[in-house]
Amino acid sequence: MRSAAPNTVPTFQPLYRQIKDLLVRSLDGGAWKPGQAIPSELELAGRFGVSQGTVRKAVDELAAENMLVRRQGKGTFVATHGEPRQNFRFLRLMPNQGEPAQYESRASECRRARAGVDVARFLDLKPGDGVIFIRRVLFFGGEPTVVEEITLPALPFKGLTAAKLAAHRGSIYHLYETEFGTQMIRADEKLRAVAADAATAGALGLAKGTPLLSVERVAYTYGDRPVEYRYGLCRTDTHFYRNELG
Amino acid sequence: MRSAAPNTVPTFQPLYRQIKDLLVRSLDGGAWKPGQAIPSELELAGRFGVSQGTVRKAVDELAAENMLVRRQGKGTFVATHGEPRQNFRFLRLMPNQGEPAQYESRASECRRARAGVDVARFLDLKPGDGVIFIRRVLFFGGEPTVVEEITLPALPFKGLTAAKLAAHRGSIYHLYETEFGTQMIRADEKLRAVAADAATAGALGLAKGTPLLSVERVAYTYGDRPVEYRYGLCRTDTHFYRNELG
DNA sequence: TAGTGGTCTAGACCACATA
DNA sequence: ATGTGGTCTAGACCACTAG
Structure with missing residues (x-):
């Protein structure tokens, strides 16, 4: 006892x-x-x-x-990420007015790569270990709003392809859950304001140098094992990041 | 029963x-x-x-x-805001490296004013009701890092002066608690990235147009009564806003 | 040693969903 | 009618703090 x-x-x-x-x-x-x-x-x-x-x-x-x-x-x-109710636990971006709009994601890149020093530290890997690298844009109400880079350890996510990303409906955490048996439980984020570089500005239809909200996220599954590193840049003229301090 | x-x-x-x-x-x-x-x-x-x-x-x-x-x-x-341990519930700004530095605040303004439409809505007042308006700068490790405007309903905070702000040591919520009997329990925030205007840039020692993290906060006391509206602009090259998603 | 919160149990009964 | 979680009780005992 x-x-x-x-x-x-x-x-x-x-x-x-x-x-x-x-x-x-x-x-x-x-x-x-x-x-x-x-x-x-x-x-x-x-x-x-x-x-x-x-x-x-x-x-x-x-x-x-x-x-x-x-x-x-x-x-x-x-708990499942399949129910829309649970989605807003990890999706904090809200439109300035109106209801939380539906969003679509379009992946422009999904390839194997090797972990750099930083990513290796975040994901508890060794530098050079295999990872999957995804770049995508999130569209809210048809408007490109977020540019994201997602890095996953290659092992548990073997078989994740651009086709699978495109075919999946719903949040990417739901895809992790259904296709790869990996549940996201919690995440740590670091938020900053940064200036848009030329490529990001282009993807979001904004002027170079526009202030963007930078969101760096490490997400964890059971046992506090890190399994996703994510770096996002959000335009915050049409949307904002909501947070509740308790 | x-x-x-x-x-x-x-x-x-x-x-x-x-x-x-x-x-x-x-x-x-x-x-x-x-x-x-x-x-x-x-x-x-x-x-x-x-x-x-x-x-x-x-x-x-x-x-x-x-x-x-x-x-x-x-x-x-x-619960009391007097213990440093409780402070980090509402202070999310952390230095890029090292321990959470101590900070000082310097109020440049503390005057009576009348609530505008927006502030009135946030604080559950009528437009034109009396409020107290504070402008201050937060210094982390001696460096100006945050510019904040705080609006409080005049009634419960009658007697709040620049002198009292200057004399108080510790978080401003501790001051609310000890001097005005008002406990802050929770808060809602909206985060955005914005470009520094000339005045803010000057106060923070940055170039005009530098991206800053905009933090809009409504804080509540017992019974979900709003009692503070706050608008802050933070430089996020030396610090970041930490958040935990659970 | 006494007082406080923390754990664990066993049992009765209520609220809710479903068949 | 049954099974599930939700509430409430009473009591025993443990862990921690302090005089």
Whole structure:
């Protein structure tokens, strides 16, 4: 009932946190797929030999971290990027007026490459390791609004092609989830204001030197393993980046 | 034990949420001051005539929303902006390298004014209502890095002067808390990239037209009442705006 | 040693969805 | 009617802090 605390400070690990770790391991291992229901609390309690309340507390934390979604009367489900509701967790760009417009993406590049020093550090790879490099433009209401470069480790994403990108409908995280079994859980971002270079300005139909919002993102899957590095440049005259500080 | 559901949809309000509302009302009314301990769970349970578990769930939610801070063995405390640890909830600007530097603020302006249409809408006032207008520069490591305009409703902040701003050490939210009894709980922000105008460029020691991060913020106190409107321009060559998407 | 929050249990009952 | 999550209770015991 107690964690052994190997050689570090005598940290106490409550039971429900051990249960939580087991659940994350199952999620990571693909025991239950995104959108599917996990076993009921009573079922899990029996399986783990603990009370329902202990399972409940573990599930509560996972729901708070957006890995699970509870639905009263129906069950507890693995979170999925397939539902549009979940999309706005990672899509913060909103139009100045009106409802969050639909967007399309058009990839101009999707090729294998080798990780540079920086990307290797972000993705926890070695420099020279294989990666997949994507360049794309996001169109909001038909207008080119964001230019993005996405770098993924080659291994888990083997087989990602421009054709697959073009064929997919919905967010790219949904594609990661359905085609490559990789769930994005959280991300860290660094935001800056920068001047548009000639190429980016051209792609967005703006003058060279126009201020753009630079968004640098590292996204993580289960176990805080980094699996996507992204660099985006957004025009912010028609849109803004919304943020909530709690 | 049940909320009556007056004339709207028959929404169910659990007991612990009613307790939570009572606690928020007490906090809002200043029953316990920031940094002070609130009564123990057992004490509150007796006072409200519910079990400790029900109080616990209410307090759990308030702790998750950063209104209370639990400390095992010591008690539950009203959150305060006085502790440097809490500061980074609302201060997202980090230096490109090194530890989060200390900053100083210098107010160049602090005067009474009348709310314009936009500010009135943000602060839930009527156009023409009295406000306090502050303009200041934030210095990180001695370098001017942010130019900010802050607008506050005149009523709760009567008596805020440039002298008080200059005398205060620590974050301005700590000043709001100690001098005016107003706790900032959460905030909404809109981020954009804009070009520096001549005045701002001069204040920051940059060339006119330099891209700056524009941060528009509305901050709220208990009960989601807006009490601060802020417009900031940050240089992001030496710093960046960090964000965590969960 | 006493007081606080934190964990865990067992059980009763409620709200919600579905068949 | 059944099964799911959601609420509430009462009590035992643990972990942490402080006098």
